[in-house]
Amino acid sequence: MEERLRKIKWIMLDVDGTLTDGGIQVSNSGEYTKKFHVRDGFGIVEAKKEGLKFAIITGRQTEIIRIRLQEELKIDEVHQGVKNKLEVLGMLKKRHQIATDEILYMGDDVNDLAVLGYVGILACPHNSVQEIIEVSDIKAEAIGGEGAVREIIEKVMKAQGKWENVIKRYRP
Amino acid sequence: MEERLRKIKWIMLDVDGTLTDGGIQVSNSGEYTKKFHVRDGFGIVEAKKEGLKFAIITGRQTEIIRIRLQEELKIDEVHQGVKNKLEVLGMLKKRHQIATDEILYMGDDVNDLAVLGYVGILACPHNSVQEIIEVSDIKAEAIGGEGAVREIIEKVMKAQGKWENVIKRYRP
Amino acid sequence: MEERLRKIKWIMLDVDGTLTDGGIQVSNSGEYTKKFHVRDGFGIVEAKKEGLKFAIITGRQTEIIRIRLQEELKIDEVHQGVKNKLEVLGMLKKRHQIATDEILYMGDDVNDLAVLGYVGILACPHNSVQEIIEVSDIKAEAIGGEGAVREIIEKVMKAQGKWENVIKRYRP
């Protein structure tokens, strides 16, 4: 696993249930709200400083994702409203010339099964559906929206000797 | 139970505490917010593709339900502000010619007791009130708003051999 | 305890940490949000039908409480921004001619200690501060905002033979 983690260049993420707790808050004026976690965001920002690339592939479509993930966290590739995750994955591989074993994908539900066999590592939050847990290479200790993504980012960065750079940035 | 699950054509749902965690968020400008779960929504959408029908019967009245459950998830029958759940159930049975044993109803509180004996299967989230748990045919492992509805939908679809179609859609 | 519960005519409640989980959500446009639970609300509405009276005595001041507790749940006496809870308690006793042993008070923090000795029963949510737990007559199984108030209302109504009326309303 350490060796496989060392090869990862792109981390591709599902949103609901992975970067969030799966909750969809709806108000009586039609406002939608999702809950992200600051630690996931911190992990993404620090990983990007160390050269890792990120993509979002999600079946839903909402301004929330553009605001939090594209504008604020400046994720490299954000794809929403995706019917076929495998199709977008294929396009990204071509566009950026990414090899299969350079991709870690993280998702929590059966629609994430689409990428199985087409990524180097499949990871999932602790509270994923059974079908995903069974085929995942790594199940995080944390649940979605409470640091599951951060945990996986750290695993990749530690295997690649990059996490110590983060520590040094804050503790010179 | 497998046999009873196979007969289900309609899944009828309470909202607060069943499709949500029971939380009612209120803001100082009078905005109300409820928290749904993406997995319940996914389950409903996939079940509808396989021909299952859904109804909402809830005692409260709010735009939230119209937005999330009627507009977005396109639930077939949405009834809000219901004083007498049994009355609406009776009307739906007539309107769609539904037999008692074709209905699974899921709710979490004592006002859901009204339908007992008039539906084929009574299901409830894990954290329902004691009076409902005692008379339910199925108690979900998940609590309300964290996938309890999805869990019950899967049970129905697995008994009817329809869940594998969902998997195949994402993993051909 | 059963005998003491039978005497209760008024249920007086703290808000934050008792009717809510203690969370105060603040948005960047200055919107404040609190999270109530539908089961507490249901309990209050049903208890009022059976003649129980409710009062809110809270140290904070916000439109949220007016909207949810005064307008929607129609609580009899709502007192916000209270510096001295004992003073308001005294005024309510006089205004409505309430005897000490006719009052159940529920709160979760040290400012609720003020009423100790001036109410018939002191109750608290499961996750109250230690100082309150030590002097409470009843500690709920549920935590604040997840049905602690409903639990106490049911205890009062069961002791008074009123809870069965609620059941009968939904299950004639």
Next chain:
Amino acid sequence: MEERLRKIKWIMLDVDGTLTDGGIQVSNSGEYTKKFHVRDGFGIVEAKKEGLKFAIITGRQTEIIRIRLQEELKIDEVHQGVKNKLEVLGMLKKRHQIATDEILYMGDDVNDLAVLGYVGILACPHNSVQEIIEVSDIKAEAIGGEGAVREIIEKVMKAQGKWENVIKRYRP
């Protein structure tokens, strides 16, 4: 530890994950929301009455903090968008002539490591990252956003004989 707690004059706090649960709620209209806890706020207000001083040092920048922490809780020093927490700490020490052992700092993530060795006591919420837990002097029983800050404030005030004054205010 009791002796070290007695020396504390300033309590300096991180925000996300310490005063909140780390959640960042984002809506489709671009509204951001954070969830604070009423007990932390109560603790801060009471501690200020007893002469303790508070500072916020946070890496993020948002109106939420100005509204809740500066305007409402009237925290003495609020510093947002801080790249280098040690720099701000140094400036505060000079401005208010604070000795190292008069400062308790509480944070939950690796960017809080910056202050290690420059404050008298380093505290952290129960669910902090491993790197912080390993070097902290005190790990709270409570998690961030559910009273971790209140717990630490009480420890300081009890060591200084000030907590009993709070009790007396509400229970004369």
